[in-house]
Amino acid sequence: MLNSKVRLVENMQFVATADSGHAVVMxxxxxxGGNNTGTKPSELLLMAFGGCSGMDVISILRKKKQDVTGFxxxxxxxxxxxxxxxxxxxxxxxxxxxxNISEEAVKRAIELSLGKYCLVxxxxxxxxxxxxxxxxxxx
Numbered sequence: 001m002l003n004s005k006v007r008l009v010e011n012m013q014f015v016a017t018a019d020s021g022h023a024v025v026m027x028x029x030x031x032x033g034g035n036n037t038g039t040k041p042s043e044l045l046l047m048a049f050g051g052c053s054g055m056d057v058i059s060i061l062r063k064k065k066q067d068v069t070g071f072x073x074x075x076x077x078x079x080x081x082x083x084x085x086x087x088x089x090x091x092x093x094x095x096x097x098x099x100n101i102s103e104e105a106v107k108r109a110i111e112l113s114l115g116k117y118c119l120v121x122x123x124x125x126x127x128x129x130x131x132x133x134x135x136x137x138x139x
Contacts, residue, residue: 050075052120056113070097094134
């Protein structure tokens with residue numbers, strides 16, 4: 001079981017601490033009583049999705065001996081406009097930079113991450129439509 005503790009600091013600022021001991025500051029904008037001193041929880045969800053899938057993809061590409069010199073993801077989400085708000089659609093774009101990168105290796109790494117390994121993505125996929133794309137930048 002994974003655990004975290006989320007503690008109110010002041011106004012709308014919270015500090016979340018995970019089992020690992022690492023902490024994240026969350027806050028809201030002034031129009032909801034916050035001071036904008038931290039990331040919004042909804043933004044953290046997108047960031048967690050990118051981090052989770054990214055760790056899978058880079059690990060698989062390294063096992064496949066791909067010469068990756070740069071890797072980033074652009075993660076976006078469409079939120080319902082009425083309550084209860086939730087992510088309706090999410091898109092993750094993988095941008096892989098390197099030398100002699102195999103398109104098949106990239107496709108397979110993404111497929112494995114989104115379909116099998118990424119806990120965050122498989123959880124989000126139960127309530128939101130998840131799409132993806134990728135770009136390979138050969139050096």
